[in-house]
Amino acid sequence: MVSPFIIEALSDGETPAPLTKRIVDWLQSDEAFAGLLTSLNQLEDGYQAPLSDGPPDLIAAVRPAVMMRRTEAFLTALAREMPERTSLRQALAFVMVALATVQEREVTASSLQLKAALDGKRRPILGSSLPRALLAMFDEKLIQEVRSKTDRRAKALSLTDAGQKVLDRALATLD
Structure with missing residues (x-):
């Protein structure tokens, strides 16, 4: 699954509208929703993704935790590699x-x-x-x-x- 945060970072905010629409459409699909739930439940021991009526609610509910977890992982790896x-x-x-x-x-x-x-x-x-x-x-x-x-x-x-x-x-x- 391609994260919208990764797309945003790679495009530096200049993603063309049609590409953005295709990404958003896919993210709202059942396939992406199932993959997101699986990924979220693997973030850490015992973490369970919140119950939600659909992808937009779920993404809004867990976005801060996902972003912070990924940032933590990246900074930890960077700290290991940097002087x-x-x-x-x-x-x-x-x-x-x-x-x-x-x-x-x-x-x-x-x-x-x-x-x-x-x-x-x-x-x-x-x-x-x-x-x-x-x-x-x-x-x-x-x-x-x-x-x-x-x-x-x-x-x-x-x-x-x-x-x-x-x-x-x-x-x-x-x-």
Whole structure:
């Protein structure tokens, strides 16, 4: 079953409407509903999916638990693979570079700062910590600078082979 959260992540919010409609139609089918119930009941020992009249109610009821469980699994796997003293902000920067690499988009250090937005106190999430985050990932050979294809003056960031292996092992926990 293809998760709508995965489709959203892969498309970066730009999924064409016809594809979205086909995905939504399938998710509301009996086949998807049965698969979702089976998957939900396997989340952890003793967890039982709530009773529901149909897929939309069930999805609304369990979406927070499913999203948090998948996030927990991914972060745990990432923590195992990243250097020992990696901060949450460093992990966020790694994931943002990884996402851009997977989507075959270019990302620069300045675009990371803009995309990460502001924290609750209206300060950039990756503000002053970004250079440290990037240096740590360069030191561990997880990311690299490459010449931008669109701007000769800019240096884009991408995963190295080692960074791709870290990502692959972390993503394997989500299968």
